[in-house]
Amino acid sequence: MRLLSHLVPGPLPAGGLLCTAGLALVAMPARFAPALGVELLAAGFWWWARASDEPAFQVPRWGWLRRPATALWLAAAIEVALLGPAAGFPMPPAALAFWSRVEAIAIVWAALELLAALPLARPFSDLPGPLLAHGAWLPALLPAAGFLLLWRQAPRWLDVDEVREGAAVLLLLTAALAALRAYGRRRWTAGLRWLVVFDGALAGVLLSSGAVPLWVAAVLWIGACGTHAYLLAAELGGAAPRRGPVMAMLWRMTSWISTAALGWPLLAAAGDLSPRRAVLTLVCGGIPIALASWVNVARLVEAPERRALARPVSWLTPSRIAPVVLLGGVPMALASAWWVGFAPRPLFALLALVPAVLGGALGLLSVHPAEAGRGALADRIAQHAARRLFRLVIGLERALVSGAERLVRVLAAPLRDLHTGDAQEYVLFLVGVAVLAILLPLLR
Amino acid sequence: MSARAVLADPALPVALALVAALLLLASERRQRPLSGSLGLLLVLVPCALALAWLDAASWILAPLVAALVAAGLARERPDPLPGECALKLVWVLGGAFALTAVGVALLALATGVTAPPEQWSVLRLGLSQRMVWAVALPLALLGGVVLLGGAPFHFWVADLFQGASAALAPLAVAALQALGAMWLVRRLAGLEVFGDGAVLAGALLRTAAIAAFLAGAGTLLLQRRPERRVGTLASLQGGLALAALAVTTGRGQLDAMVSAWLVPWAAHLALALSGAALLARLTPADPAAGAPGGHLFRRHPLSAFAGLYALFSLAGVPGTPGAVLWLEIARGLATNGLNGLLIALALGWLAAFATVMRELREGFGAPTAVRPERSVPLPARAALWVSGAGLAVLGAARLLP
Structure with missing residues (x-):
């Protein structure tokens, strides 16, 4: 032993x-x-x-x-x-x-x-x-x-229409909440955890939309989720991707491009939907993508170098190779999607770029603000509002769930009463059920 | 005789369950005088014999074994709990047998014959009033349903596991449940010739099985004591037997079902309950979240795994021989389009699965630096190993050509 x-x-x-x-x-x-x-x-x-x-x-x-x-x-x-x-x-x-x-x-x-x-x-x-x-x-x-x-497991759930559509709605809502929470959190690591949720939810919507083949959605997800997972892991070991202006810009770009690439096919494919659903997809998908793009660019703050003299290291560090690997799949996946027939309407292809570009550009502006102070104040107020909104949604959800739990508990109370432990009651119960067993067939 | 035939023979698992019970008796020798142990042995051996030759069991065996178990419990002194348990058993099963005797007598009066197949043939002629046999048939089945221990008659099973010795309870419960199933088989034999009766009996069995699964699932999730959880798992097994009977009743396949499913089910039940009931005695009852694990789990984790295997098999966790029994019934229900009962079975299975996973987590608990000084008695650990290894052999027997 x-x-x-x-x-x-x-x-x-x-x-x-x-x-x-x-x-x-x-x-x-x-x-x-x-x-x-x-x-x-x-x-x-x-x-x-x-x-x-x-x-x-x-x-x-x-x-x-x-x-x-x-x-x-x-x-x-x-x-x-x-x-x-x-x-x-x-x-x-x-x-x-x-x-x-x-x-x-x-x-x-x-x-x-x-x-x-x-x-x-x-x-x-x-x-x-x-x-x-x-x-x-x-x-x-x-x-x-x-x-x-x-x-x-896509073949086992994509063919069931109501399940696929229900999943798409829930995932879109999750993507929006995750982007909101990533924006509202002050800590970069907490924001990154929510960005990973955002990536998974958005990729799930892409799967259920059927806009691109399954493997293309998977490659795009690997790019986005891999970037955020790497950044999260790096935060525990010296935050190498944020050390120095060049590295910070490289990882900002990687994070932004991978998120934009994940969201673009979903929004671009809206052109094939009915006008009402197209608008709904563009609005409901575009806002979270814009917000996530902003967080990707603006929240990756350059970390100061801790040493007076930087330690000489090889140029080929994991933090320099990883963006190449993570971004490498993006053009390949999009080109493959186009090769197998993904050809969105030009107008929608351009419209689909707007949220990511807008979010990224605004994020870049807040990294290098033209007028310090005012932007930071607006950011703080918006962050506070995002936190309040998220807590409100979670509070409502919790109230609903606890209400349902209470109802189940009330309904299950008779099950506890079956175990009163008195032997006399057992016999009474037995007689009652026996009488019921006699009456039920007679009533048929 | 092929290796598979030897391993699949119900005598082997029942013998192993008896060995486990004897080992436990040996470990309890300090708490019980020799006469007490011999008294329990006089109960255990008939239970094991009834299980090993279940397909030849007569209906009279059920009340005899029930009386023997109650007598064995009543002799357990000075602990008052087994005596109380015996009292409950006598009241509940005694009441059930009395009502059943009324039903059987009514059927005999209505038909003028005593053998069930002959009774159905007479009733088919329409010479008896519907009201008489519609009252008599459910009453005649009541004894078997109560013996199977499916909810709402599940309390006696949990009581027995909590109140009786860990050496006696598994074999006694398995024997009573198996004899209850055989009671129903004997009463329903030849019913296919009497269509109206088959419809009524099928509806009753389906309702009883659904109630057993749903109430069993709900109760299982609320149970705090590990022994009572094992008792409720045994009740779910009773529901499984009711579902098997609901599938075959009125189709003339009862004999085939007995040899193909009921006999292996009873043998598996005896062995799985042996390990699970003992494990329950060695698992902490309703510990706080993050509390240290149980004595057995910390001191002898491999023996705990052997006991957990028996518990998992009882709950039908995939990869155990018990899972095959659940799957066979699920397939039978699906083939016959009994979706309502299949949903109830699925809920019962999920509740059982969730419960045994909780048991595993509570058993191992949070790690502590303190290692228990005293070890769990060797015979008790050996009993866990006998049960676990026996079930592994049962599982392997299915893989043999």
């Missing part, structure tokens, strides 16, 4: 191992892999939470992660027992359609929870993860898992 205790790794590597395996499984197309993957992810967070300094606080906080895992187990069970080739028995068409819909709902539910798109655990990105040293970075894993799930 002592040997076993030596073999079990510490909390950090053990949780890391579980989360890595979980993300790998989520990306696999096998039947039980996504469910097992999210279960491992939940287990990783639990492992970190129980080993943290405040397990009584951290364990319940991350307990919600079992919910998406449960939804995915249900989807996997439906696939194995009823729908997949392993089932191998004739099923009535109506039942087949019903269970296909249930499976799609379960998958989308799990993905939306991870992407903070349901009111149950939406503000999880506001707080750092369960480990003190690396906690700021950890919540970014969850939206990434959510998008991977939507992408890899």
Whole structure:
């Protein structure tokens, strides 16, 4: 047993191992892999939470992660027992359609929870993860898992129209809230966590719109989410991407371009919709994209060099190579989309660029303000308003959820009363049910 | 005889469950006099025999085993809890058997014969009034439904797990539930010739199964004591047997269902309950969030995993032999278009899954630097291993050619 205790790794590597395996499984197309993957992810967070300094606080906080895992187990069970080739028995068409819909709902539910798109655990990105040293970075894993799930399981939910449309609306709302929250937060790391949520939600809308092939949406998401995840990870290790004016500008550009590239196909494809839906898409998609672009450019503040004389380092540092890698896929993905038939109307292609360009330009202006003071004051007031608005939305959602919880508790109260513990009541109950069993057939 | 046939024989898991019970009796030898242990042995062996030869079990075995279990519990002194449990069992099962006897007598009076297949043939002729058999049939089935322990009759199962010795409860509950299922099989034999009766019995069984799954799922999520959670999981297993009967009743496939599903189900139930009930005794009851783990989990994590495997199999977690039993019933319900019952089954399964995952997390709790000084008795750990390994063998048997 002592040997076993030596073999079990510490909390950090053990949780890391579980989360890595979980993300790998989520990306696999096998039947039980996504469910097992999210279960491992939940287990990783639990492992970190129980080993943290405040397990009584951290364990319940991350307990919600079992919910998406449960939804995915249900989807996997439906696939194995009823729908997949392993089932191998004739099923009535109506039942087949019903269970296909249930499976799609379960998958989308799990993905939306991870992407903070349901009111149950939406503000999880506001707080750092369960480990003190690396906690700021950890919540970014969850939206990434959510998008991977939507992408890899796309054939199981995109064909169900009402599920696809419902998911698109919820994801668009999440993108707007995430951009608003990223703008409202003062801390750059908290803002970055919300930008990762924004990337996942916007990429999810792109998937459900069907504007570009699935893999193109995935490449564009990797560019945007990868940029923000790298920036977040770098904040824990010296903030290298913000050191010096050149690096700061390079990463501002990377962050802005990757976000713009992710949003552009979605807005450009609005030309193929009815005029009412086109306007709705342009407005509802454009405002969050503009806000996120502003945050990408304006909030990446150049960090002062800590040393009087900068340490001589190789030109090829990860912080210099990463933008090349992250941006490399963007033109390739867009060119491929065009190659396979994505040809938006010219007017909409130009209109789709406006939010990102406007947001980026305004962001650049606030980095180098022409008149100091007034702009900063306006920014502070707007930030305050954004925080108030976000809290209002979350407060309303929480009130609705707690109301529903109270209702369930009231309805479930009779279940507790079944366990009064008095044997006499058991017999009375038995007689009552027996009488009911006699009366019911007679009433038929 | 092939390896698969040997491994799939219900006698093997039942024998392992009996071994686990004997090991527990050995670990409790200081708390119980030798006569007490011998008394429990006199209850355990008939329970195991009834489970091992379930397909040959007569209807009279159910009240006999129930009486034996109640007598075994009543002998457990000085602890008052088993005695109270025996009292409840006598009242509940005694009442159920009395009502069932009324139903059986009414059917005999209405038809003039006592064998159920002959009764259905007579009723098919329409010589008896509908009111008589419509009252008698549900009453005649009541005993089996109560023995299966599905909600709303689930309280006696949870009571037994909380009140009785961990050596006695698993085999006693498994035997009573299995005999309840066989009671229903015997009563429903040949019902396919009597269409109206088949419709009525099917509706009753479906309603009972839905109630078992829904109330079981709701109750399971509210349970705080690990022993009662295991009891409610056993109730869900009763719901599973009711669903299996609802699928086959009136279709003339009862015998095939008994050998293909009911006998393996009963054997699995005995073995899974053996591990799960013992694990529940060693799991902290309703600990605070972030509290340290249980004694067993901190001192003997591998033994805890063996017990958890049994608990997982009871809940039908994928990868365990128990999951196969749940999936087979789900497929049967889907084929017959019983969507309402399938939804209830899915909810019951999800509640069971969520509960065992909570049990795992609460069991291991938060890590502490303090290692428990005293170890869990070796026979208790061996019982966990016997149950876990037996279930692993059952699972492997399905993979053999």
